[in-house]
Amino acid sequence: xxxxxxxxxxxxxxxxxxxxxxxxxxxxxxxxxxxxxxxxxxxxxxxxxxxxxxxxxxxxxxxxxxxxxxxxxxxxxxxxxxxxxxxxxxxxxxxxxxxxxxxxxxxxxxxxxxxxxxxxxxxxxxxxxxxxxxxxxxxxxxxxxxxxxxxxxxxxxxxxxxxxxxxxxxxxxxxxxxxxxxxxxxxxxxxxxxxxxxxxxxxxxxxxxxxxxxxxxxxxxxxxxxxxxxxxxxxxxxxxxxxxxxxxxxxxxxxxxxxxxxxxxxxxxxxxxxxxxxxxxxxxxxxxxxxxxxxxxxxxxxxxxxxxxxxxxxxxxxxxxxxxxxxxxxx
Numbered sequence: 001x002x003x004x005x006x007x008x009x010x011x012x013x014x015x016x017x018x019x020x021x022x023x024x025x026x027x028x029x030x031x032x033x034x035x036x037x038x039x040x041x042x043x044x045x046x047x048x049x050x051x052x053x054x055x056x057x058x059x060x061x062x063x064x065x066x067x068x069x070x071x072x073x074x075x076x077x078x079x080x081x082x083x084x085x086x087x088x089x090x091x092x093x094x095x096x097x098x099x100x101x102x103x104x105x106x107x108x109x110x111x112x113x114x115x116x117x118x119x120x121x122x123x124x125x126x127x128x129x130x131x132x133x134x135x136x137x138x139x140x141x142x143x144x145x146x147x148x149x150x151x152x153x154x155x156x157x158x159x160x161x162x163x164x165x166x167x168x169x170x171x172x173x174x175x176x177x178x179x180x181x182x183x184x185x186x187x188x189x190x191x192x193x194x195x196x197x198x199x200x201x202x203x204x205x206x207x208x209x210x211x212x213x214x215x216x217x218x219x220x221x222x223x224x225x226x227x228x229x230x231x232x233x234x235x236x237x238x239x240x241x242x243x244x245x246x247x248x249x250x251x252x253x254x255x256x257x258x259x260x261x262x263x264x265x266x267x268x269x270x271x272x273x274x275x276x277x278x279x280x281x282x283x284x285x286x287x288x289x290x291x292x293x294x295x296x297x298x299x300x301x302x303x304x305x306x307x308x309x310x311x312x313x314x315x316x317x318x319x320x321x322x323x324x325x326x327x328x329x330x331x
Contacts (some may be wrong), residue, residue: 002166004103005077008032010069010091012039013282014052014143016082021056021106021147023080024063026170031064033072033093040065056147070097078103078167079120080137083284085110088119092127093213099127105156105167107137109191110284111291118188122251131184132160135167138187138243140250142257155243157184181243185233190225192292193306195285197221198251199263200309203319206267213327218252220330221305228301257302259285266312267319289313304329 008031024030034040042050044060048102064191066072073079074097083091085108106119110129115122119138123129135158154171156166161180168178181187200221209217225248226239239245251257262283263277272286293310296303308326311317 002160002163004163004166004170006031006075007078007080007233008072008076009082010072010081011082012036012049013082014086014147015107016080017049017053017056018141018143018146019080019082019137020063021053021058021319022173022176024172025173026056028062029064030062031072031076033066033069035067037067040067047327051310053143053147064167071092072098073102074134075099076102076103078230080105080107082107084108085119085284086113086282086287088112088122089115092110095127099123099129103130103133103135103163105135106165109195110288111192111295113287113291116291118192118293119186120184125301126207132158132163134158134184135164136184136187136191137171138244138247140246140280142250142254144256151175151177153177153179153242153246155179155181155187155241157181157187157243159184160218182238183233183235186229187237187243189229189232192284192288193221193225193228194248194249194251195259195283196289196292196309197225198257198259199283199285199289199313200305201252201323202263203256203267203309203312204263204266204323204324205260206264206269207320207323209323214252216254217305218249218331220250221252224301224303224305228296228303230300231299231301232295237311245292259283260287262286263309267323285309286313 008021010033012034048057049055095112108119112122120134139154141152156164156168164180168288172178258281289309308322312319312322
C-alpha cells in the first residue's frame, strides 16, 4: 500500500494556502516552501498567511517553513507544487536535489511558458519523474471557498490509481469530497482552457452581454474543450464530470474568479497592462492563452473562443469587434 509520507507545499499564494490548510488538518505536520523570508516571519508571528486568505488560521508549530527549496525537497516525500505557471521554471532552477523518487503533485492550472508543456509533462521530461509518481489536483475549487470550509469536490489524477487514492486520504474531510482519475493530461489541459474561457466570459460581461449569451458561450466552450482534449489525448472521458465542466462553470461565473475579473476589465476598456497592475494577482489565463494558441498551431483544432481571446489580448483587436465576430460563429 502506497504511503504519501511527509507532505510539503511549494508556493505561497491563495491556492497553496488553501491546500496547506486541508493537508495539515490531516497530517498535523507539513513542510512549506515560500520564496520570501519576510513572508515566513510574518506568517509565524500572525498565525496566517500575511498576503493571502487571512481567514485561514494555522498552528505554526505544525509547519516547517523554509525559503530554501532544496531543504524542503530533500526532507519531504510528497511535494505539492502550487506556484503560478510562469514562475515554475525559476523556482525549479534552484533545485540541486533529484525529484525522480518523489511523489510530485501539481495543483498548477497553467502551462509552462516557452516549453508549452503541462506541468506533469514538464516534470517528466525535464526532471525524469516517472508518470506513476506524477499526480494533479483538479476540480471546481476557489481557494476562498475552501478556506471558508464550503463544500468542494476535488479530483486527484494519477496513472497509478493506488497512489491517487492514497493522496485523497489527506484531502478528504467534511467539506472536501474527493475522487480519482487516470486522466492527468486531460485534467491539466482542461484546467488551462477553463481560465481562457473565463477571460472570454469576463470580456463579454464587461461588454454588457447578458446571462443568456453567457450560457451560450459556456456551452460552446465545453464543446471546444472536448474537441481539444480528444485531439491531444484521445481516451474515454466524460467531459461533463466536475473536474472538466464543473471547473469551467465556476471559473466562468464566479466573482472569486480572477480570470473572469481580468476579462471584465478588458471588456470595459482596460489595457492588458493596466488590468494586471490593478488586479495585483496573476490571471493564469493570460499566459495560458498564448501557450494554448501556440500548442494548437500544431494540433489544428477548431477553437474560435481561444482564437478570439488571443486576438484581443495579444493582437490588440478591439474586444467589441472580436466578440461580435465570435457571436456570429455560434449557433
